[in-house]
Amino acid sequence: MSVLQVQGLNASYRKNKVLHDVSFEVGQGSLTSIVGPNGAGKSTLLKVMLELHPKLSGDVSFFGSSLSKTKTRVGYVPQRGSVDWDFPTDALDVVMMGLYGRVGWLKRPNKSHKEKAMASLEQMGMADFAGRQISQLSGGQQQRVFLARALVQDADLYFMDEPLAGVDAATERAIMTTLKDLKTAGKTVMVVHHDLQTVEDYFDHVLLLNRTVIAHGKTEEAFTKDHVYRAYGGTLRWMKEA
């Protein structure tokens, strides 16, 4: 059964058309990287699917249903730069936010919620930083906090926007271990990824995107030099030389 079905999706910012007729399907338990040059519309694709940005036309269905009916099953890790890390709060508090839907609006989180959030921080190797101001965390640590917040949601389908961008090697390993664990647990994950060198090692599926879908499928089939070159156009010099 396909977990996510996208059909003929179009989206724009004012007059700037960003997504053109995007269609693809994602099966359960897959770990897909969304790859494409800067400005290809990767972040926009996630936002449009999650209804954070309006679509011009097209259909998106989650688990054969609409987003509003399956909201609790869908998790989102925004780009790290999308929030102000100077906001006065600590790591544990940010992770707790992942539980707000479960806690219920206007209700206060209780002890078991707190324990869940702590466990999630621990899973990301961040237990020692629970009380640390988020502004005092390194980029990699901030990314782990975001991951922990998504884990605590206990969703079935995750969207992550560049979780590996600008993180240290230890964080990259911790995040990849987590992603593989999610996959083993039968969850489906889509990750915007910028490092072409690691695509084959890390992901079993690839969605090559540049305003429209260039190629999509199993990594060994879709991630060919020809496809990558088409997605990146002339901007990718090393591919031509290789």
Place this chain on the structure above:
Amino acid sequence: MLNSLLSPNTQWVLLSTLILGMAAGMIGCLAYWKRQSLMSDALSHAALPGVVIAFALTGSKNLLVMILGAAVSALIGAWMIQWIRSSSRIKEDTAMGMILSVFFGLGIMLLTIVNRTAGGNQSGLDNFIFGQAASMVRKDVFTMLILAVLVILVVSIGFKEWKLFLFDPDFARGLGLNSRLMNSLYMGVLVLVIVIGIQAVGVILMAAMLIIPAVSARYWTQSFRTMVILSAVFGGGSGFIGTLISTLGKGWPTGPFIVVASSVLFTVSLVFGAEKGLLIQAMQLRSQKKDHTESSNQAVIKPQLSERGNHQ
């Protein structure tokens, strides 16, 4: 001073500016993290034409009617700022500056006309410019108190939702928090606290009641909850003290004294603030420098030790 304290009317006025200051301090924190401090200034200036028109139409100085006029006028201002921003290349801060000056100019113009036709300054509308808390009658005080308490309740009850909405609005929407509702609610409480404050504080300085306490509170804490509480305390405190001082002289405006009181609190926070204050930062730098010299002294000895270790 004791006499004026004993007058029941003054006591009520003091209570109302205290609660108003608390409400404004709390809403100021929301505006601060929405990066919209300037918006509160634009909206309070934009409220003036509404106040004057409401008076001209009804011919009475009923506070509830004035508040309604102010709210309509401020909301039109807010809507126009959004409209200018989304339909032209003009940036939001420029749009706010435009609306602020155009609406305020219009308000002053209308005020001059109304004052002339009403005969001198009989209308008392001038009070809405710099604020005259002492001129409030008991009914006004109650109206203001009830609305300010309402604003405080809206922030307190949905505290966790406000925090999420301000820190990460996209994630909040992903969780199913209705962002349109939150935005409307935010605009609603912002306009409400502005319009109930303008009789006591005046349109020119109302924004200071929103901005200064929040900025001051930021110097003391790294917790959003504490920031909101402190901001409420600072806002309430300066509202109370400013009003108290202004009642000492006949016809002294309230707004300027409230702003002076909160500026004193700000200066104290800037220098002595426990988190980001100048003093604590200087002290931290000094101790870091000391640690640095100590550790570099040790570094001279360490290589010898490790060399010896290698030989073993």
